[in-house]
Amino acid sequence: MLRLRIKDEVSRLKAVVLGTAESSGPTPRPEEAYDPKSLEHILAGTYPTEEDMIEEMEAFSNILKKYGVAVFRPEVLENCNQIFSRDIAFVIEDKLIISNILPEREKEVDAILHVLDRIAEENILHPPEEVHVEGGDVMPWNNYIFVGTYTGTDYANHITARTNEQAVDYLRNQFPDKTVKSFELRKSKNAKENALHLDCCFQPLGMGKAILHKNGFLVEEEYQWLVDFFGKENIFEITSEEMYQMFSNVFSISPKVVVSEKNFTRLNNWLRVQGFTVEEVPYAEISKQEGLLRCSTLPLIRE
Template sequence: MLDLHVNNETSKLKVVVLGTAKKCGPVPLPEEAYDPKSLEHIMAGTYPLEKDMVREMQAFAEVFKKYGVKVLRPKVLEDCNQIFSRDIAFVIDDTLVKANILPDREEEFEAIKHVIDKIDEKKILYPPQEVHIEGGDVMPWNDYIFIGTYTGSDYPDYITARTNKEGVEYVRKMFPNKKVKSFELRKSITNPRENALHLDCCFQPVGKNKAIIHKNGFLVKEEYEWLVAYFGKENIFEINADEMYQMCCNVFSIAPDVVVSEKNFTRLNIWLREQGFTVEEIPYAEISKQGGLLRCSTMPLIRE
């Protein structure tokens, strides 16, 4: 059995589900794109090749191996993009919450059934249909749960709007001992530099008390300012629109002092090392073309 435990984003990682890029299918048609960055690369003819993405994910798996993390993988489905395991479910404390994701992606959850079967069924939540929530928007941070959302009346018009207010309320109800803090995110279907697909595209805690953040990803200035005040300005690394587009916020912590980052994130990686972190740099730029990066590819199940 798996005794789930995830209380924050950075404690030492023990067990993780890492997605897979194998058999991810042909290049999608423009109308099949879930986000503006994928659309941009589909249109430009620069959409990533399966062999390159498999190689990048292998590099990630090697880092986990180096740190003694147990890595579980989904069952490989034919012609299905299974890279972003963060979207399909997430763990808060000792409970796994199944995300209500885009219906086209339902089979991705079935592909981790061998993992789900090892979890006490009393510790699995299946939200009702009106609850939209994805793991990229949900960040347990000790006493808090930070959640990215979009509550505009035009929510149904945005395929990039992933977590609704019902999603926020559901988490609040299911985890009454936590302080749930939601953040309105900026959404765009056409401009990837103006679209925070999930909270982890514009914000991420690292270490014990530091964070990476992109101001323009937040729709409400006060909510962004709350985060800056909470972590302290001196502990925050501000990224610009281009760095957000490159997915600089979407690094992944294996331990409080170990961060896996993309090798081209020069400015960020220098800052992380200056703060005393060990930075494991890997190539992940091809996967980035799909609008997700390192955190998106992982579903932590057990941290210390």
Template sequence: MDKIDLHIPNETARLRAVILGTAMSNGAAPSLEEAYDPKSREHIAAGTYPQNPDMIIEMAHVAAVLSKYDVAIFSPVQIQDYNQIFTRDIGFVIGDTFVKSNILPDRDQEIEAIQHILNKIDPSKIIKPPEEVHVEGGDVMVHNDYIFVGTYRGDDYPNFITARTNVQAVEWLEKTFPNKKVVSFNLRKSNEVARDNALHLDCCFQPVGHNKCIIHRNGFLEEEEYEFLVDLFGKQNCFELTKDEMYHMNSNIFSIAPDVVISERGFTRLNDWLRSHNITVEEVPYAEIAKQEGLLRCSTLPLIRD
């Protein structure tokens, strides 16, 4: 693919091209001080942080499923001893526009590692928000006329390494995409307790199929914002996650089409529900990567959907 014509209308339309992260050279487990989220910290402390060879195998399973559905897969340039699994954080596409995220400063190299892919995109279709706008792709979802944005509105925002998208990002998205309805959601944050932390919007919510969604009430700080989504999709179309399922990242599956998803093989209740709604579930092992508080949606950056 010499030239990439971006097109992302929503989360579930038929996928044609994606940037898939890489685990080829993740390096050693970080120290507790270096951890970006409470779940990674939990596994570092317990000595159960994922090993490189296991993560490579898990990502190979995802690549195989994407290839099976003729999806064009792009890969970052490999950086030695550097975590490049979660490409969703570093950018996102809305319609025909690629937005470079303003992410944690330690992760700037990740954006540089996809420059060869960005070179295939019309430069006028690549934008970067101003410095005061903090935003990561896990917090941004295009849903046809809507842009859903996870944020944290507390005055103590600077105290949370788990708060990745600020109120300025919501305002910037409203100005930059005036034809979309931008709806923001105040998410529950914790630096210490993984079960009380919605790191991104896709850790507690995701559209799936034609008109359905996966959701966890406790990820939202404002009841009315949770209710907005339940009303929008219809209660009968919402799969409500338990606290344990949210902790294991059940909302972070990835849609190849409205009727095909990639999901972790251990998500038994969710996978059964999806199949009961005529959605094909391509099951993969991904429990090791999930220990870093990211799963399938986090590892993928879609560029083209039909």
């Protein structure tokens, strides 16, 4: 049995589900795109190939194994994009919450049944239908749960709006001893302005540091709350171009080890100056689908 344990984003990782790019299917048609960045690459003829994405994910998998992490992979579904395992479920403390995601992606949950079967049934939560939530919007951080959301009346018109107000209430009810802090995110059809998930514009790191992008937040006070919480001197503020490149979507294996994209030179240099070990992997092709390293992982156990 797997004894789930996730209290934060950075404690030493012991077990994780890493998505797979195998049999990820043909390039989607424009009307099938889930997000504006994918659409951009579909229209430009630069959408990533399965071969390149498999190579990138294997590089990531090898880094995780180098640090002794148990790496689970989904069963391969034919012609199905299963890269972003963070979307389908997430863990807080000893509970795994199955996301209510876009209906056409529900079969991705079936592909990790071999993992779910190793978790006690009472520790798997199925939120009611009206609760829309994806793991990219949810960050356990000790006594807090940070949640990215969108509560605009036009929620239903935004394919990029993934986590609603009901999800915030649901998490408050499930984890009454935690402070659930929600942040309104900027949703846009323009990929350079759209914060698809909270981890597209914010990422807490070890040693009290964090990555932030101001324009990803709709409410300046909420952005300012995070600046005050971490301290301005501990924050790496990214530009809109860097948000578009997914600079905040790095992944911590431990408080001092961060996996990052190899082209993120400005960020990676800063991380090293702060005392982090930076494990660089090629992930530029996968990033064309508006997701990166954190999006590809579903952490199950951290020390």
